[in-house]
Amino acid sequence: MADSRSTTEVLRLVHAGAPPEFEAFTRALAHIDGVQNTGSTYEADAFDAMCSTPFGQQIDAVVAQLPFTMRKSFVGVAFDHKKALFVTSPISRDAEKIGEVDRRFREAGIPLLIAQSQRYTPAAQTIKSAVDSGKLGVPGLLRIHRWDNTSTGDDIWQLQPDLDLARWLFGAMPLSIYTTGQQTDDGAYHQVHLGFPNGGMALIDHAVGFQGSSDYYSLSLIGSTGAAYADDHHNQQLLFGDEEGPRSLRTGQGDVALTLLLREFVKCIADQVPTDNAQERDAVSLTAAALLSFENRRPAQLREGQYDLA
Amino acid sequence: MTSPDSNIFRCAVLSVVKHAYVSNGVAAHPRFELVVVADDADQPDWVHERNQKYADEKGIPYVRNVEKAIRDYNVQVAVVSSEAERHADLSVRAAQAGLHVVQDKPMSTRVSECDRIMQAVDHNGVKFLLWNRNGLPAVQQARELLDSGSIGTSKAIHVDFYFSKDVGPLKGSRKTDDPPLNWLDFQIAAHVDGSDGGVGKEPMGELQIEGIYPLAYMHLLTGLNVKRVFARTTAHFHQLYVDNNIDDLATVTLEMEGGLLGTLAIGRIGAASHPDIGEIKIHVLGTQGALVVSEARPEVAIHYRGQLEKEFRHRRIAVDNDFYLMNNFADAIDNDQPTVLDATASRNIAAIVAAALESSLTGQPVDVARI
Incomplete structure (x- = not known):
């Protein structure tokens, strides 16, 4: 159990996920002191069996980067075996259930980190730092375009990481949400319009599956005294010599986001700091409100901590 | 419809109180010639001062009577660049006088006034162009x-x-x-x-x-x-x-x-x-x-x-952009087509x-x- 260890000891982590995620995990973990990569697993049942072995009993924590449908059972196994758990967001689409899971882990003294990876990208970290420093003044307008051809999901829950990002950058839950979109054979598309208590606003659009629109991301944040622009358009490189003509290429950003997340997770375990996943509950509430608005073609408004149709 | 002896459109600038990019943009096209600046006599002094200054810069007269200027200077086009709440009034009067209209933005501060422009333009068979950046x-x-x-x-x-x-x-x-x-x-x-x-x-x-x-x-x-x-x-x-x-x-x-x-x-x-x-x-x-x-x-x-x-x-x-817009406007007049922003x-x-x-x-x- 992680919280019984000395901080000078090495933490043993196991990964749960597919090979590409495991490779990224391995690369990211190499940046962190005092940790050992003990291998990988995938199914919750296999992890359950592993934990019952002498090898498994020595594992301090598990990093689960699994499809959404597999996360719930993995959370249960980790809790049963008192393993610190890093799990990719979301683990549920019910904010109350997330709160219950969070409470159980906290009461049992088991670190739980539900990872909102979008917050940890180099761009988001840089912009949040500028916001927190006061250089940009009061956040006024956040604009995000995310056109994703690699995601498998096509529903509105794909917006959750960016809705979380908006809530994080404004430091408050939006008062109003208006969602429009369409799901067709060509792809799924949603756009969300947020209004914040300080009068600020956000526009987030997300496309999945449209041919030729893969992997484009743009974020701009306009504040009262400054602005930040993180834009794939600006960051594209050009490749010539291709038979099909010039191509634009985005320069990779390595495993910075995962490294930062893992570092935070390891610090929670080592320092025995109780984890709090309130941001995950907020993000799920926000996404559920976006869905409510979309299904009813009306804005949802925050009243007494709950989103209802306006 | 151009001046009788050429394919040049003679233009009256009906108020030019804002930055003069519209009238200058019009004048930059070889088929459009600014011949007079005009405004209503009851306008405040600062309006007359700006109109006069622009007329002087262009070497053309300033007339404190819109209808008289239209009558006396044989114009075919009005270039409207007044205060926003006067846009519609000047554009409607120009259209009713049979002039094609190039107007600064916004169209008006009221949609009902935009409706008046639309009706005047349609009724008098003239062309209307709201200045824009579509030619970039x-x-x-x-x-x-x-x-x-x-x-x-x-x-x-x-x-x-x-x-x-x-x-x-x-x-x-x-x-x-x-x-x-x-x-x-x-x-x-x-x-x-x-x-x-x-x-x-x-x-x-x-x-x-x-x-x-x-x-x-x-x-x-x-x-x-x-x-x-x-x-x-x-x-x-x-x-x-x-x-x-x-x-x-x-x-x-x-x-x-x-x-x-x-x-x-x-x-x-x-x-x-x-x-x-x-x-x-x-x-x-x-x-x-x-x-x-x-x-x-x-x-x-x-x-x-x-x-x-x-x-x-x-x-x-x-x-x-200036040439694009005015070329489009000239084509619209010559060939009875809609303008790029009618x-x-x-x-x-x-x-x-x-x-x-x-x-x-x-x-x-x-x-x-x-x-």
């Missing part, structure tokens, strides 16, 4: 790419339209005992640095003043009408906008014909927020691809020691803006057809 090279390239089917059928279109200019003191800078900033006084004083885009008695937010430009892009690129809008507005940057209860920052969700969706982000975001005039971008998502366009490009970067802080580091090149399209844009402002007040989506 990047916008034209976007249109060509979309028209050629490069990205299939458009599913969503987004425009960012930020002007990184300051407009007087920052929000929150007014002391308790200071009076609110007067809109017209401020606009008159701002003429010196060209930040008087909203000159007139009636305060106008950025959506009303500048919304025409990005919405005209959408009109050009999609050809579709907007059916419903949802909007948020705020005065986020400038005390002038706070004092006059208007927006300097706004976002609009647009639901268009055929299920096309869109958004507009617009603001006068302050000089510190961008190294140049501001981020102006167009994103179009299609069934077979997508388009991301920087409206400012092509551009050239110029940096040097001692460069003034306010000097833009990036300079647009190959800009031919009275109907301009009126529809004014209705979108009005619907967005209503939505921002009510917190509800608004059907544009109801406006």
Whole structure:
């Protein structure tokens, strides 16, 4: 159990996920002191069996980067075996259930980190730092375009990481949400319009599956005294010599986001700091409100901590 | 319809109180000649002074009687660049006199006045062009790419339209005992640095003043009408906008014909927020691809020691918008075609803006057809 260890000891982590995620995990973990990569697993049942072995009993924590449908059972196994758990967001689409899971882990003294990876990208970290420093003044307008051809999901829950990002950058839950979109054979598309208590606003659009629109991301944040622009358009490189003509290429950003997340997770375990996943509950509430608005073609408004149709 | 002995259109400038980019743009085309500046005699002194100054610069007379100037100078085109609330009156009178009209934005401060222009233009069989930026090279390239089917059928279109200019003191800078900033006084004083885009008695937010430009892009690129809008507005940057209860920052969700969706982000975001005039971008998502366009490009970067802080580091090149617009206007007259932004399209844009402002007040989506 992680919280019984000395901080000078090495933490043993196991990964749960597919090979590409495991490779990224391995690369990211190499940046962190005092940790050992003990291998990988995938199914919750296999992890359950592993934990019952002498090898498994020595594992301090598990990093689960699994499809959404597999996360719930993995959370249960980790809790049963008192393993610190890093799990990719979301683990549920019910904010109350997330709160219950969070409470159980906290009461049992088991670190739980539900990872909102979008917050940890180099761009988001840089912009949040500028916001927190006061250089940009009061956040006024956040604009995000995310056109994703690699995601498998096509529903509105794909917006959750960016809705979380908006809530994080404004430091408050939006008062109003208006969602429009369409799901067709060509792809799924949603756009969300947020209004914040300080009068600020956000526009987030997300496309999945449209041919030729893969992997484009743009974020701009306009504040009262400054602005930040993180834009794939600006960051594209050009490749010539291709038979099909010039191509634009985005320069990779390595495993910075995962490294930062893992570092935070390891610090929670080592320092025995109780984890709090309130941001995950907020993000799920926000996404559920976006869905409510979309299904009813009306804005949802925050009243007494709950989103209802306006 | 040109002057009897040539294919030159003789133009009357009906008030030129704002920066003179419209009348100068008209005059830059070889088929259009400014021959007189005119305005109503009962206008205040500052209006006459500006009109007179412009007439003197151009070496043409200034006549304090619009109808007399139209009668006496054999003009075929009116160039209207007055205070915004007088746009419609001057354009309607010009159309009723049989003149084609080139008008500065916004079309009017009221949709009912836009309707009057539309009816006058239609009834008198003249052409109307609302000044716009649709001829910029990047916008034209976007249109060509979309028209050629490069990205299939458009599913969503987004425009960012930020002007990184300051407009007087920052929000929150007014002391308790200071009076609110007067809109017209401020606009008159701002003429010196060209930040008087909203000159007139009636305060106008950025959506009303500048919304025409990005919405005209959408009109050009999609050809579709907007059916419903949802909007948020705020005065986020400038005390002038706070004092006059208007927006300097706004976002609009647009639901268009055929299920096309869109958004507009617009603001006068302050000089510190961008190294140049501001981020102006167009994103179009299609069934077979997508388009991301920087409206400012092509551009050239110029940096040097001692460069003034306010000097833009990036300079647009190959800009031919004035010629594009006036060539389009001449073609429309010659061949009885619609202009690139005619009275109907301009009126529809004014209705979108009005619907967005209503939505921002009510917190509800608004059907544009109801406006």
